[in-house]
Amino acid sequence: MxxxxxxxxxxxxxxxxxxxxxxxxxxxxxxxxxxxxxxxxxxxxxxxxxxxxxxxxxxxxxxxxxxxxxxxAPSDLVGDLIRLTRQRIAAEQELLTRLERVDASAPAQWGDVLQIVTLLRGLESEFGARRQQAILSQDESATLPPEALAAAVLEEKDLNVAGALQWSLARASGQGVATLAAGLDSADVAVRRRAVAAIASVPSAEATAVLQRALSDPDDTVRDRASLALGARGSVDAIPLLLAMVVDGRRDVEAAEVLGQLTQVSASAEDIVSALQNELVGTDDAAVRLRITQALAEIPGDAPRAALTVLTTDGDRTIAATAAAILTVQDRHRRAQKG
Known part of the structure; x- marks a missing residue:
């Protein structure tokens, strides 16, 4: 032939x-x-x-x-080929992901593309300061790739960089929440904690719905962050966990403040005071009773004031003195407002 x-x-x-x-x-x-x-x-x-x-x-x-x-012998050579092929596939997958993130941002000009690529490369740096600089140096008018920011949040261990990423996500009109929500399904509790912290910074209805899911997370930190964020948004679903935070001493001051805010937008002060009083009756733990007494100071209205008045005669001197001091401060504040 x-x-x-x-x-x-x-x-x-x-x-x-x-x-x-x-x-x-x-x-x-x-x-x-x-x-x-x-x-x-x-x-x-x-x-x-x-x-x-x-x-x-x-x-x-x-x-x-x-x-x-x-x-x-083919074994060694084939093994090398497998390793090199996997590296090539990983590189191609990385390129594909980067292109998809650029495309998702719908850049109008090549300058926008270059700015996005610069951000993505900066986020890949091993140095936290460079990652943070890459985020904060972006033009405020730039359309950043929210999915890339969300994915970076889930992996970011540096608190300063994580804060910058959350700030950028908050500017992204609620986008990227789907990626963050996937982080709540992670078996790694650290990833779930980063996810809920980032979701809490996004002011959107979608983020609020996702935070509801986090209320049933097995980790206290995840549940606490979700309940604080939801309570601040007026969700009464957060009340049971906020009450538990006061009782258990987990971010109890913040929890009490949020309970006070809730009474002004969506919850009954009487109901919250009644729940706190039930906890008082149900425990002899002095530290728990003191936290509940202090929490009553954050609830506006006549119901908590009546409860504090009763506590001024409590058998525990610290509880009685704390309740009396709270009422004194409130009275002074009222007089100042009238004057």
Whole structure:
């Protein structure tokens, strides 16, 4: 079979066939009377073997060694090819992710594209200061890729950088919440904590709905952050957890403040005071009773004032003195307002 016919049937160009011949990789065993190369069936078989090995990523030299050296073991070479292929796939996947994030930002000009790429590269830095600078140096008018910011939040361990990322997400009109929500499903509690902190910084209805999910998280920190954020947004669903935070002493001052805010927008002060009083009756723990007494100071209205008045005669001197001091401060504040 002449070179032209071999090229047509094999899909290997005549130029490449001549190159194989020069390398001694696939050399036609015959010549026509006119001196043209003539390939035998065995030559064609070797050619297909070479092409098969090349599809695995072998170089021409490795293909020749595999076919001609009896002691050539494929295991090491194939292992190297697997490793290199995985690296190439990872690099291509990284490129694809970067392109998708650029595309998601819908850049209008090449300048926007370059700014986004600069941000993405900055977020990949091993130095926290550089990651933070990449975020804060962005033009306020720039359209940043919210999904990339959200993904970075879930991985960011530096609190300063995480704060900058949350600030940027808050500017992104509530976008990126879906990525953050996925972080709440992570088996890694640190990821869930970062996710809920970031979601709490996003002022959107979607973020509020996602925070509701976090109220049932097994981790106290995740639940506490979600309940504080929801309470600040007027959600009465957060009340049971906020009360538990006061009783257990987990961010109890913040929890009491949020309970006070809730009574002004969506909850009944009487109901919250009643719940706190029930906790008072149900415990002899002096520290718990003191926290509940102090929490009553944050609730506006007559109901908490009546409860504090009763506590001024409590058998625990610290409780009684605290209740009396709170009432004194409130009275002074009232007089100042009237004056």
């Amino acid at each position: 002449l070179i032209g016919e071999v090229a047509q049937r094999s899909g290997v160009s005549a130029r490449m066939l001549r190159h194989y011949d020069r390398l001694g990789l696939v050399t036609p065993t015959g010549r026509t009377s006119g001196g043209f190369r003539e390939y035998s069936p065995e030559d064609i078989r070797r050619l297909f073997h070479v092409e098969s090995l090349r599809t695995l990523g072998l170089s021409l030299d490795d293909a020749r060694r595999a076919l001609d050296e009896p002691g050539f």
